[in-house]
Amino acid sequence: MAAARGSLPGASRSSSSSSSSSFSRAALPSSPSPHPPPPQQSPSPGVKLGGGGGTAFVSTGIPDLDRILGGGFLLGSVVMVIEDADAPHHLLLLRSFMSQGIMHRQPLLFAGTSKEPRAFLGTLPSPVSSLASSKEERQRRGAAGADSSAQDQEKNLRIAWQYKKYFGEQKIGETQNRDIEQEYSNDFDLRKPLERHFLNAQEIDCVSIQDASSLAILHDHVSSFLSKLPRKDGGFLNAGRIAIQSLCAPQCGYFEKDWDILSFIRSLRAKIRSSNAVAVITFPASVLSHSFSKRWQHMADTLLSVRAIPDEDKDLGKLLTGYQDMLGFLHVHKVAQSHTQVPLILEASTYSLKLQKRRSLVLEQLNQAPVEASSGTSYATSGSCSSSSKGSPLDF
């Protein structure tokens, strides 16, 4: 595949912050050009074709979430994110989603609750250059390898070197794989805003939903946006992204017109089905009645929710490892499925949102410390059973 990487030319300066070790530099492969050629191929790098014919995904902007959802957000689906009542964690998802779209030069429609929705674009994160991240990775691994080899005795040293040589090859292969993946999804540095020229070059439509007395304006924008992205079988040339922030927020003029909003989502859903686009809608479920909140959730093809961690929850801190690094939790309630009626059963439905090196978002499965009270005796009995004839059914 051609080196159509989504990395940013200016972003490589973030690598200077990493510790420099002359040892690892020798292992660097010839550095590929950080300047991305415009994605012109079909399918474009921003669209990944799924296993079954006709399914296509776009990246969520968070590589871990892509992996969890089985490739990303399904084209032609409506994604809903239930907001946390107290913290703006949903914006992390929304920003990553929008930034990723901009990196892939995909058309974007953003509807925000502020008066100046375009100002929100200034807060979008900038991608971490894949070159820098892979270099850091290599340095980290290289340093670890050096330590272990130094500790070994001379006899083992030779083996360790051989091993390292082999390991180095593997490493390069791995990083190349990473680079290919990063065409599709970038790591984003949440501390660094996206550079202006990206925003100017893009086809970005912004609508404010504050003070709008009805959803007609948004509806018109969505219709005209989606009419440019008709779905053609086989040809996934480009994919559009619609990001709607806090659709039912109380500051909107149509707030309390619950059925109007539902009709809007219904029509959005119908239009999305026949176009090459994904819509991500975040909504504060707490301002809706229980009944309407459930209605919203039923309309979603992919349903996620974010929850902030209350400050200094000692009990939770004891229960979960790595608690202090967590920003919050992400729940996956529903995953959009096309071509199949079989529901996707994930390994876990709750993931912790963490910031890696204070800048890029990662999702991890919760590591629960074993609860003491969970029947140590029953383990003992099953253990005694297994010693007699058959293997223990409880296999931990």
Add this chain to the structure above:
Amino acid sequence: MAELPNLLDEAMGFAPGSAAPFPRGGVVVLVEDCVETSGAFVLHHFLKRALSSGGGGGGAVVFLAFAQPFAHYDRLLRKLGCNLSVQRKNNKLHFFDLLEYPGLRKGNATNRGFLDLYREIQRVVEGCSLQEDNKGCVNIMIDDLSFLEIAAHGSMDDVLDFLHYCISLTSVMDCSLVILNHEDIYATEEDHELLTHLRYFSDFLIKVGPLNTGLAADVHGQLTIVNKEIFKDHARPMQKVRNFHFKVKENGVETFYPGSRH
């Protein structure tokens, strides 16, 4: 094609290979699901059964699709062994694509929209009943009712009126009605009315829910089937409430009693 006995069919009084149409005429089936577990597979199962069971190549289906486009059902049913495009061509399947039905969305004119829709359904059902090979068996399926409510802009009276008309069709024209709805929408008292009405109408109530114990790869959830017509036309009363687990597969649904599988 020999099929495994399916608890879902059994609970509905359907024996594989029998000449009786499925679901039986005059029956109203209400399927209730929730956000955690979709009940769409029950509808797919019934759709396939309705089109293929019974003598003479199955009955006709009037499908009101509010939730998904035709391509979606076509893809899924193909995996179940039923070609909807062909059925549609043969006038077995009458597919109403109502994803964006405009007639239902105009403020005060909801009544009109529903009236037109009903007239259309009535016309099709009468047309089907006249055909010889259908043996008078027509199924009306609604996927799903919550979208119908949105189309009616939340007017419960309109929805109930529409359903009343459809239910009266089931007794007059001897067709069956299968409705998919979401139970958890009506959790609070004031919203509960529609659901109680629906449950009252229905002869079979199928509840689809997740396992209490949480996610599982082998068991996707549980089904509860309440049979309200036990004494209608069976000499031997059937079991009233059945409860079993299910696993949705590409080519069908696997049902089993709790604990009967490892």
